[in-house]
Amino acid sequence: MKGCSQPHTGQPEPRVGIFWLVDKRLVIDTTALSEASKYGDFSIYEGDHITLWAEMEKRGEVPRDTDYEEHPRGRVNFNTRTQQFTLYADRCILRKKDVVTKLMHVMHLPSDTALSTDEHYRCYRCLAGNRQ
Numbered sequence: 001m002k003g004c005s006q007p008h009t010g011q012p013e014p015r016v017g018i019f020w021l022v023d024k025r026l027v028i029d030t031t032a033l034s035e036a037s038k039y040g041d042f043s044i045y046e047g048d049h050i051t052l053w054a055e056m057e058k059r060g061e062v063p064r065d066t067d068y069e070e071h072p073r074g075r076v077n078f079n080t081r082t083q084q085f086t087l088y089a090d091r092c093i094l095r096k097k098d099v100v101t102k103l104m105h106v107m108h109l110p111s112d113t114a115l116s117t118d119e120h121y122r123c124y125r126c127l128a129g130n131r132q
Contacts, residue, residue, distance in 0.1 A: 012108040014085065017045040018052065019103065020073040021093050022062060030107055033078055043078040074121045076107055085109050088118040 017030030029045070029052055036043035053068030074089030087109065093099055094115055104113060 014078070014109055015107045016043055016076050016078055016085075017107065018047060018049055018073070018075045019089075020049075020053075020062070020068075020071045021090075021096075021099060022071050026099065026102060026106070027056070027062060028103070028106060030076075036078065038080075041079055041081040043080055045075065045077075049073055072121070074118075076103075076109065076113075085113040086116055087113055088116050088121055090121045091117055 013032045013034060015030035015032055016036045017028060019026060019028040021027075029047060031037075031045050033043055037046040038044075049068050053062060056062045057064050072090035072092035074087060074093055076085060076087050078085050087100070087103060089100075089103075093103075094117065100115065103109070104111075
């Protein structure tokens with residue numbers, strides 16, 4: 001991930017993207033906000049979990065014996081109308097404050113970023129009603 005600076009502030013540019021928590025390791029792919037795709041009122045990361053996981057499997061970056069949806073995952077989008085970032089993630093991730101803090105730091109997200117669950121981002125443990 002490249003560090004981009006915002007004009008005039010010298011601060012790293014916030015990013016949108018997708019991520020997983022594989023065991024205790026964050027796997028993240030991001031795009032600078034200024035380069036993000038537009039989708040209605042949102043600036044989004046163009047890629048998807050399914051395709052990126054398959055690419056990373058081929059490169060040996062993620063376990064080959066698991067499916068992309070077995071691991072807790074999430075996404076960060078930016079609402080251009082409200083000027084608000086939202087970090088959507090599996091509850092298994094949101095319960096781990098140190099992981100959320102690391103995501104916020106690595107993606108250069110502001111402290112007012114909203115945290116939310118989404119039915120798309122539920123690992124098999126959460127779907128089964130089990131807690132990690």
